[in-house]
Amino acid sequence: xxxxxxxxPKKAILDPQGKAIANSLHALNYAEVxxxxxxxxxxVRLSGLSRMQAGxxxxxxxxxxxxxxxxxxxxxxxxxx
Amino acid sequence: xxxxxxxxxxxxxxxxxxxxxxxxxxxxxxSLWHKDRDLKGVDAVVLPGGFSYGDYLRxxxxxxxxxxxxxxxxxxxxxxxxxxxxxxxxxxxxxGLLPGALVRNRSLSFICEWVRIRVETPRxxxxxxxxxxxxxxxxxxxxEGFYVADEATLKMLEDNGQVVFRYVNEVGEAxxxxxxxxxLHNIAGVTNARGNVVGLMxxxxxxxxxxxxxxxxxxxxxxx
Numbered sequence: 001x002x003x004x005x006x007x008x009p010k011k012a013i014l015d016p017q018g019k020a021i022a023n024s025l026h027a028l029n030y031a032e033v034x035x036x037x038x039x040x041x042x043x044v045r046l047s048g049l050s051r052m053q054a055g056x057x058x059x060x061x062x063x064x065x066x067x068x069x070x071x072x073x074x075x076x077x078x079x080x081x
Numbered sequence: 082x083x084x085x086x087x088x089x090x091x092x093x094x095x096x097x098x099x100x101x102x103x104x105x106x107x108x109x110x111x112s113l114w115h116k117d118r119d120l121k122g123v124d125a126v127v128l129p130g131g132f133s134y135g136d137y138l139r140x141x142x143x144x145x146x147x148x149x150x151x152x153x154x155x156x157x158x159x160x161x162x163x164x165x166x167x168x169x170x171x172x173x174x175x176x177g178l179l180p181g182a183l184v185r186n187r188s189l190s191f192i193c194e195w196v197r198i199r200v201e202t203p204r205x206x207x208x209x210x211x212x213x214x215x216x217x218x219x220x221x222x223x224x225e226g227f228y229v230a231d232e233a234t235l236k237m238l239e240d241n242g243q244v245v246f247r248y249v250n251e252v253g254e255a256x257x258x259x260x261x262x263x264x265l266h267n268i269a270g271v272t273n274a275r276g277n278v279v280g281l282m283x284x285x286x287x288x289x290x291x292x293x294x295x296x297x298x299x300x301x302x303x304x305x
Contacts, residue, residue, distance in 0.1 A: 009184075013229055014184075014263065016186070016187050065146070066138070068139055068142065070182040
């Protein structure tokens with residue numbers, strides 16, 4: 001089983017990297033870009049758990065280590081491989 | 082006074098901290114390894130600067146779960162004095178011993194320069210020798226020093242006098258131009274409610290000899 005974990009900076013947190021990327025896209029004439037936020041994508045491989053157990057465990061992993069809830073939001077999906 | 086200076090894989094200011102405490106200030110400093118659970122009876126703990134565990138995931142995120150940090154958390158919760166400089170500050174925030182977090186500098190650049198910080202409160206374990214409003218000249222060197230916290234936390238820090246240091250200009254004003262990294266409220270350092278845990282981005286251990294540019298950093302270690 002595979003957990004696809006997405007971690008993004010909270011809306012209220014200034015994201016200077018996303019801003020720099022947006023500026024660069026504007027310089028390439030992608031005028032339609034109104035905002036870019038840059039985060040992280042993790043693939044966490046799990047074994048020996050039901051889908052529901054996996055969801056609970058990954059939620060806990062995100063809260064304890066993978067994301068810092070002061071500055072980041074997270075969401076994940078569990079997929080069969 | 083017996084100090085414990087923690088070394089994580091990737092710490093690089095641990096030797097400087099020991100030099101500052103022992104050679105310059107004539108105190109005792111012993112090394113604590115990240116795998117140690119035993120703090121060896123030290124009176125105070127230093128979490129030095131560097132790039133613990135390569136700054137993987139987030140600065141301080143991995144170090145926070147090392148064996149020595151379990152002991153440092155217990156030590157701090159019992160009232161023991163703990164100071165974190167730069168990466169040490171990031172670790173203290175990740176460990177939940179201090180509120181807020183440190184994110185990438187507003188400029189996206191690594192900054193290495195001398196700054197001025199204003200002492201906002203002498204009521205911490207490490208600022209007892211300072212006067213409120215006193216300006217110290219101390220260097221910074223970091224890529225992730227932008228202090229952030231939500232509005233409620235910032236208000237709590239301000240109301241309780243838990244902001245310890247603020248970036249200021251030469252006349253002591255916390256202006257936008259004097260803010261090197263974008264830190265909210267120009268915050269350079271904070272303390273916990275009890276005042277025994279202090280974290281700051283500047284490096285007082287690098288400012289202890291006039292030959293190297295200044296001695297103001299001594300003030301944080303001379304009356305703990």
